[in-house]
Amino acid sequence: MNKDQLEGKWKQVKGEFKQKYGKLTDDDLKYSEGKFDEMIGKLQEKTGKKREEIEKEINEW
16 A cells, blocks of 8 residues: 555545534644554554555554
8 A cells, every 4th residue: 555545545535524523623633643653653663564564564454
């Protein structure tokens, strides 16, 4: 999965969250996106894997 595909999936998830939880703001979603990036960074640091490898594993789950 490349970055564009991941961003597309994230936009779909954000849209679904907005539909289900109308009170969520873009700030809330940006915060969640930042936490996801932070988690990816920590996994990269711990495993030594590239971001793309980690994203692929997550996508396969």
